[in-house]
Amino acid sequence: MNEQGLADLHTHTTASDGLNSPGDNVRIAREKGLSAVAITDHDTAAGIDEALAAGEELGITVVPGVEISTRAEDTEIHVLGYFINHRDPLLLERLQGLRETRGRRNEAILANLQQLGVLLTMEDVLNELGRELKEGESLGRPHIAAAMAAKGYAADIRDAFNRYLAEGAPAYAPAARISPLEAFAWIREAGGVPVIAHPGIYGNDDLVLKLIESGRPGGIEVYHSDHSPEDERRYGEWAERFGLIATGGSDYHGVRNGSAFHGDLGGRTVSMQVVCQLKEV
Numbered sequence: 001m002n003e004q005g006l007a008d009l010h011t012h013t014t015a016s017d018g019l020n021s022p023g024d025n026v027r028i029a030r031e032k033g034l035s036a037v038a039i040t041d042h043d044t045a046a047g048i049d050e051a052l053a054a055g056e057e058l059g060i061t062v063v064p065g066v067e068i069s070t071r072a073e074d075t076e077i078h079v080l081g082y083f084i085n086h087r088d089p090l091l092l093e094r095l096q097g098l099r100e101t102r103g104r105r106n107e108a109i110l111a112n113l114q115q116l117g118v119l120l121t122m123e124d125v126l127n128e129l130g131r132e133l134k135e136g137e138s139l140g141r142p143h144i145a146a147a148m149a150a151k152g153y154a155a156d157i158r159d160a161f162n163r164y165l166a167e168g169a170p171a172y173a174p175a176a177r178i179s180p181l182e183a184f185a186w187i188r189e190a191g192g193v194p195v196i197a198h199p200g201i202y203g204n205d206d207l208v209l210k211l212i213e214s215g216r217p218g219g220i221e222v223y224h225s226d227h228s229p230e231d232e233r234r235y236g237e238w239a240e241r242f243g244l245i246a247t248g249g250s251d252y253h254g255v256r257n258g259s260a261f262h263g264d265l266g267g268r269t270v271s272m273q274v275v276c277q278l279k280e281v
C-alpha cells in the first residue's frame with residue numbers, strides 16, 4: 001500500500017444508488033491522482049470485489065466498506081464500516097435483511113405518491129434504471145426520484161426530493177431500521193471499524209455525542225461534501241477529544257447533467273495515514 005498521498009473514503013456505485021460502476025470509481029480515483037478510494041454502498045457489499053480487482057490492476061488501494069442506514073430518536077443516522085470482511089456470511093445475511101426492508105419501504109413510498117397523483121410503479125423505476133438489478137444491489141429514493149423526473153413529475157432529482165421524497169415531505173415513508181449501536185456491532189463482528197457518517201447533516205449534535213459515548217465508534221467522518229468549514233473544525237476537535245479516527249470523503253454518487261450529487265470524487269480527502277489507522281484497528 002502506498003502510504004503517501006490522499007484517499008477519498010466515501011463513494012457510492014451502481015451496487016447501491018451511484019451512477020458509476022465500482023471499477024469506474026476506482027478509475028476516476030486514479031485519474032484524480034488519489035492513492036486510495038473506499039467503496040461504501042448503502043446496505044450492500046456487492047460492489048467491492050469488482051473494485052478490488054480494478055484497484056489491483058491500476059495500483060490503487062481499495063478500502064472495502066459499507067454505509068448502513070440506521071435510526072435513532074427519529075433521525076436517520078448513517079454508519080460507515082471500513083475494512084470489513086466483505087465476504088463474511090453473517091454480515092451479508094444481515095445486509096440482505098436491510099435491503100428487503102428497504103424494498104417494502106419503496107412500495108410504501110409509491111403508494112403515497114399515488115395518493116398525490118404521481119402514478120409510478122416499481123417497474124417504471126426499474127425501466128428508468130435501464131437494466132436488471134444485480135445481485136445485492138438496492139433500489140432507493142434516488143431511483144424513484146429519477147423515474148419521477150423522467151416521467152415529468154419533477155424537474156430533477158433534487159426537486160423530487162424537495163417536493164415529495166425528503167423526510168417530512170408528503171410521500172416520505174419511514175423505514176424500519178436498526179439502531180446505530182447495532183450497526184457498530186455488526187461492523188465490528190465483520191472485522192471492520194465503525195465510523196459515524198456525516199454528523200453535520202443530522203442537525204443534532206447532542207445525539208451524535210450520545211452515540212459516541214455509548215457506542216464508542218472507531219471514527220467520525222470529519223470531512224464531507226455537505227460539511228461547512230465550521231462543521232469540520234468542530235468534528236475534528238471531537239475526534240481528538242474522544243480519540244476517534246478522523247475520516248473523510250466526498251460521498252460521490254456520480255455526475256448527472258454535469259453536476260455531482262453531494263460532491264465530486266476526490267472533492268474531500270484524508271491522508272493515507274488515516275487509511276493505515278483504520279487498517280490497524
Ligand SMILES: [Zn+2]
Pocket residue numbers: 067078197198
Ligand atoms: Zn450517508
Ligand SMILES: [Zn+2]
Pocket residue numbers: 010012040067251
Ligand atoms: Zn454515502
